Amino acid sequence: MDSREVDEGQVIRRRRSCPQCSRRFTTVEEAVLAVVKRSGVTEPFSREKVARGVSRACQGRPVDEDKLQLLAQQVEEAIRSTGVAEVPSHEVGLAILGPLRELDEVAYLRFASVYRSFTSVEDFEKEILDLREAKQPETGDEQEAAKSE
Numbered sequence: 001m002d003s004r005e006v007d008e009g010q011v012i013r014r015r016r017s018c019p020q021c022s023r024r025f026t027t028v029e030e031a032v033l034a035v036v037k038r039s040g041v042t043e044p045f046s047r048e049k050v051a052r053g054v055s056r057a058c059q060g061r062p063v064d065e066d067k068l069q070l071l072a073q074q075v076e077e078a079i080r081s082t083g084v085a086e087v088p089s090h091e092v093g094l095a096i097l098g099p100l101r102e103l104d105e106v107a108y109l110r111f112a113s114v115y116r117s118f119t120s121v122e123d124f125e126k127e128i129l130d131l132r133e134a135k136q137p138e139t140g141d142e143q144e145a146a147k148s149e
Contacts, residue, residue, distance in 0.1 A: 033079060034086045042086060045079065047072040050092065054100060057111035061104050071099045105131055 012029045033045040051072040058068065075095045079087050093115045101108040112118070112127055 037089050047076050050075050057107040061107050063104050074099045
């Protein structure tokens with residue numbers, strides 16, 4: 001009879017009617033988010049799998065479990081906000097990079113080196129340079145130029 005999304009699209013509530021007795025009832029279904037791996041295999045999105053992968057990059061770093069769980073939640077929310085039911089695995093990796101960069105730069109470099117398949121010291125140098133440039137505060141001229149664009 002009626003369907004609507006609740007909890008930012010994570011749950012679908014459906015109002016139904018029994019065709020035999022005409023009794024009305026509501027069902028609640030969790031919206032399934034699937035990840036398509038490079039091999040073509042599709043598996044359900046797992047927030048725990050994201051947290052495990054990021055925790056390996058954070059090994060030995062001052063990052064607690066709560067922050068890892070929050071990062072995994074942010075990744076899931078970012079992916080769900082796209083509105084697609086199936087997302088390629090590389091999109092999950094991209095969704096991890098931003099929050100991880102904010103959380104811990106060393107863990108970010110570790111994760112990025114595997115995710116982006118760094119093959120040389122130059123790859124690390126370029127990424128470190130990008131990190132440094134992103135940290136530098138803009139000068140007054142750069143701020144004015146950014147406003148005018």
